[in-house]
Amino acid sequence: MHTYKHGLEYALQQDKNDTLAKYRDQFYIPKDKNGKDWLYFTGNSLGLQPKSTQTYIQQELNDWAKLGVEGHFEAKNPWLPYHEFLTESMAKIVGAKPIEVVVMNTLTTNLHLLMVSFYQPTKKKYKIVIESDAFPSDRYAVQTQLEFHGFNAEDGIVEWKPHEGEELLNIEDLETILEQQGDEIALLLIGGVNYYSGQYLDLKRIAEIGHAKNCMVGIDLAHGAGNIKPELHNSGVDFAAWCTYKYLNSGPGSLAGLFVHEKHAYNKNLKRFAGWWSHNKDTRFNMRQPLDVMPGAEGWQLSNPPILSMAAIKASLDMFNEVGMDALREKSEKLTGYFEFLINELNNNKIKIITPKNPEERGCQLSIQVQNADKSLHHKLIEANIITDWREPDVVRCAATPFYNTFEDVFKMVEKLKEILKT
Numbered sequence: 001m002h003t004y005k006h007g008l009e010y011a012l013q014q015d016k017n018d019t020l021a022k023y024r025d026q027f028y029i030p031k032d033k034n035g036k037d038w039l040y041f042t043g044n045s046l047g048l049q050p051k052s053t054q055t056y057i058q059q060e061l062n063d064w065a066k067l068g069v070e071g072h073f074e075a076k077n078p079w080l081p082y083h084e085f086l087t088e089s090m091a092k093i094v095g096a097k098p099i100e101v102v103v104m105n106t107l108t109t110n111l112h113l114l115m116v117s118f119y120q121p122t123k124k125k126y127k128i129v130i131e132s133d134a135f136p137s138d139r140y141a142v143q144t145q146l147e148f149h150g151f152n153a154e155d156g157i158v159e160w161k162p163h164e165g166e167e168l169l170n171i172e173d174l175e176t177i178l179e180q181q182g183d184e185i186a187l188l189l190i191g192g193v194n195y196y197s198g199q200y201l202d203l204k205r206i207a208e209i210g211h212a213k214n215c216m217v218g219i220d221l222a223h224g225a226g227n228i229k230p231e232l233h234n235s236g237v238d239f240a241a242w243c244t245y246k247y248l249n250s251g252p253g254s255l256a257g258l259f260v261h262e263k264h265a266y267n268k269n270l271k272r273f274a275g276w277w278s279h280n281k282d283t284r285f286n287m288r289q290p291l292d293v294m295p296g297a298e299g300w301q302l303s304n305p306p307i308l309s310m311a312a313i314k315a316s317l318d319m320f321n322e323v324g325m326d327a328l329r330e331k332s333e334k335l336t337g338y339f340e341f342l343i344n345e346l347n348n349n350k351i352k353i354i355t356p357k358n359p360e361e362r363g364c365q366l367s368i369q370v371q372n373a374d375k376s377l378h379h380k381l382i383e384a385n386i387i388t389d390w391r392e393p394d395v396v397r398c399a400a401t402p403f404y405n406t407f408e409d410v411f412k413m414v415e416k417l418k419e420i421l422k423t
């Protein structure tokens, strides 16, 4: 537990003591028309650009210009194995073994490809559990998977809901769902950190609960990767996917991560959709070979990947490698705790933080619920150069990210919020 104090002096002192403070300068911080830095709290939506990204992308553009197709082999970072340069760093970030992780496609695409393998419904066991407030893309993915297999989505989706009048999920309720309907449930697909509330769920418990009833367990880690330490391998979940454009600062629409637990790595009987990039690297270019799927997560790849996007990911992952999730998480807990402290001190009954109070049940996002759902608060924040995002029906989401946000950012944000709430 940290103890916090009021006043700008305190915030500035914390920034001085912060061993990660120097990293802010390694990002482009968007500015207003007078050249003043925005207070950017939307790393949970689109992370900021590392200054090194351009150099990494430029390297590949140069090699393409210089080498054409030979760049696949002769580029400084050869394109043929380029995805391998990302694997170890990405595995570290999510707490996985390298064989369990690959960077490919985009998040929803990966969820579908994973469901091709891990959602194998039978007439009796076909239902899918999601959070009642799952991100829409996940719901649509699950809905259309059910329909693809000939089931009725309304009947096939089982919602894990918060109690009436509450916003957070209780793990006991998931247990109850599985006790009551486990024989009909084939898959649990859960957002590890909920996009709306910021609640970080106990992945290991979820895996145990699902597995006890022979269900597969998948996790959407969009809001978790680079934010919390999900320890995917130890959690025992079967699969996971996440995007890299939020906390992983890899650029709009950039490629996604995919995790398949080691226990499935060598199972060649798993159904899948394949492409030439799923096939054994040693014989891939021999052509006309029968499909020989690679073991591990790499075997879920289909296509040769977009190198320019991967270069942006490499730029960011090299920074994560240098700093490490332990240090980031340590700062993150402190910074978010400070944010929460200042908001609570406002003592304003129009707003309420719905994100869990326990640092172990959240990352850096705080979701502030606004009474009477007035989006004007969000607009007023923007007018004051404070970038947060609004999620219907009534939440302002703010993330103080440890890589580039400061205690001063947080202090100024809450001062402004106080002023706005007065008017």
Ligand SMILES: Cc1ncc(COP(=O)(O)O)c(C=O)c1O
Pocket (backbone or CB within 6 Å): 106, 107, 108, 109, 135, 137, 138, 191, 195, 220, 222, 223, 243
């Ligand atoms: C939890 C969650 N799932 C899915 C998505 C959709 O991801 P994509 O558009 O990269 O497929 C997002 C964000 O866009 C998200 O936050």
Ligand SMILES: Nc1ccccc1C(=O)C[C@H](N)C(=O)O
Pocket (backbone or CB within 6 Å): 044, 045, 046, 195, 222, 253
């Ligand atoms: N890709 C985007 C493009 C435009 C606006 C938002 C997004 C997001 O990623 C939103 C994010 N997934 C969310 O948690 O709301």
